[in-house]
Amino acid sequence: xxxxVTSPKESGIRAVLREKILKEPDMILEDHEVLQALVAANERxxxxxVVDLRGIAMQRLEAxxxxxxxxxxxxxxAAYDNLAGTNQVHRAILRMLEPADFEGFLxxxxxxxxxxxxxxxxxxxxxxEMEARGEIAVKRLGDVLHVAEPGFxxxxxxxxxxxxxxxxxxxxxxxxxxxxYGEQAGFIRSEAALRxxxxxxxxxxxxxxxxxxxxxxxxxxxTDLLSFFAGVFERSMRRWLG
Numbered sequence: 001x002x003x004x005v006t007s008p009k010e011s012g013i014r015a016v017l018r019e020k021i022l023k024e025p026d027m028i029l030e031d032h033e034v035l036q037a038l039v040a041a042n043e044r045x046x047x048x049x050v051v052d053l054r055g056i057a058m059q060r061l062e063a064x065x066x067x068x069x070x071x072x073x074x075x076x077x078a079a080y081d082n083l084a085g086t087n088q089v090h091r092a093i094l095r096m097l098e099p100a101d102f103e104g105f106l107x108x109x110x111x112x113x114x115x116x117x118x119x120x121x122x123x124x125x126x127x128x129e130m131e132a133r134g135e136i137a138v139k140r141l142g143d144v145l146h147v148a149e150p151g152f153x154x155x156x157x158x159x160x161x162x163x164x165x166x167x168x169x170x171x172x173x174x175x176x177x178x179x180x181y182g183e184q185a186g187f188i189r190s191e192a193a194l195r196x197x198x199x200x201x202x203x204x205x206x207x208x209x210x211x212x213x214x215x216x217x218x219x220x221x222x223t224d225l226l227s228f229f230a231g232v233f234e235r236s237m238r239r240w241l242g
Contacts, residue, residue, distance in 0.1 A: 189214035
């Protein structure tokens with residue numbers, strides 16, 4: 001025989017707790033862990049042979065709510081990342097438009113614009129049929145400008161899957177990047193290659209952003225902001241080339 005004797009102190013605590021719950025029932029309903037403990041206690045009292053359909057429904061609703069909350073957090077995080085990326089590209093464009101001469105324009109690409117975009121190097125590739133003039137430009141403007149023979153951009157951007165060339169190509173860096181990155185070729189692991197159209201009368205060009213992180217640029221990422229950046233860059237270059 002078991003004696004279930006409750007001390008006066010315990011009875012007083014229970015009375016205070018009961019009064020508190022009756023006055024503020026929302027306190028219980030808003031506490032997820034307390035509700036789970038009450039449901040579990042209710043199931044123990046009913047026994048294993050009783051199926052509580054309401055309890056099962058509640059568990060499913062809780063699981064669905066958890067998934068919705070995870071999705072909500074993911075969407076919010078993606079929105080913040082997109083806003084940060086938009087601000088980053090806008091700042092880079094404003095800085096790129098500041099120089100009053102072509103040499104300053106190119107130097108800003110390899111300096112502040114590169115830093116704002118958080119990449120390790122930027123290269124501008126221009127196709128030219130005048131080899132001698134191209135050599136002079138490379139010597140004067142350093143690492144930023146690379147002058148290549150006609151057809152170089154198409155060959156560099158062509159895919160093994162024979163897919164059409166896009167304006168923005170995101171990928172890990174493979175063989176053949178030495179011509180673009182020079183001494184940095186051993187460190188660059190991913191790149192964003194932006195194909196540039198300077199008009200029907202001119203040869204195409206390419207702006208390449210390289211990163212040491214192999215996952216900084218990868219297929220499947222959104223390219224809207226980089227396409228916008230490429231459009232602004234094309235218009236700026238047409239002004240200099242014109």
